Amino acid sequence: MPKRIPVVEKILSANDRLALKNQSRFDAAKVFAINVMASPGAGKTSLIEHTIKGLEGRLRIGMINGDIATSFDADRAKAAGATAIQINTGGNCHLDAVMVQLALSQLDLGALDLVIIENVGNLVCPADFKLGTHKSVLVASIPEGDDKPYKYPGMYRGVNAVVINKIDLLPYVPFRMDFFKKYRSAQPRRDPVRTLLPDWGGSIGLAGMAGGAGEGIYRVLRPVLEPGLPRKYVNPNCCNCLCFDRS
């Protein structure tokens, strides 16, 4: 006779299970970890570079960079002062928990406070592969256009914060900020997310652009920077660390 067995088990891929293990390693070492995602050329590396420089002497930073080829980005992070590991995905369009686990074996987590993982430039696949980080950040940039949140809802719905980069190109590129932000603010999510619009007025230039967006990422890093909060506060289920004023 056939019989029914109740299961009620969430179907996690092997990747998600491994991501939980990665997170346990971060937690055990009291390291706060973020996953930085964006399309190619949005300015992830510049943002990270300036963040590393800006936090010099305050946090010990490790950087894991994923790219299909080259170690350009890890080299830039090293030059900026971080311990950097390059992962060449050899064609894979995203980082996964296995690659991060391998990179972690090359990092001395006990000697770090913060790990920044720079994902492969892509607005689709990285959203589906958890890495074990505590928070995820999306770098959007003005030249990409204002319709990206509508075209890539999975990515925009899943992140904890958005940094808008290359804001100084606004006068030169058609970009309806209200259209972009309308979706952002109306987009429902499990975690409160804010659009972080960096307020700065540099000239057009990479350094200026990334420096400005750097202000945004500091707010994401509030849990490890804010003196009032426990310095190594890591609770992925708590929203307090990203609760900014509603705009």
Added chain:
Amino acid sequence: MHELAVTESLLEIAVRHAQAQNASRITDLHLVLGQWSSIVDDSVQFFWDIISDGTIAKGATLHFRRVPVLLTCQDCGKEYQPASEEFACPNCGGTHARVKTGEEFHLEAIDVEE
């Protein structure tokens, strides 16, 4: 997307639960799939037919129970189903919502033979 990994996980869960009950064959799997889950059921079915071959779940039928998106307005507390491109609360116009249901993907039950 990336349904192969997910389907492998599904097979592992189903076989584990069946074996724990000493079942000899799995005939049906009852899945819950949220409207906003990124899973494509046709792809799962496609991979399922291939990877279940040679296991106690060979030939088992996949049943998908679909769960619509339900949002909770963080401003007025009302629960509502959003329109396709408009997420604002129909009650107060609020634009801060949390997903209550619609992102699920889990295995609810399996039917087995002794």
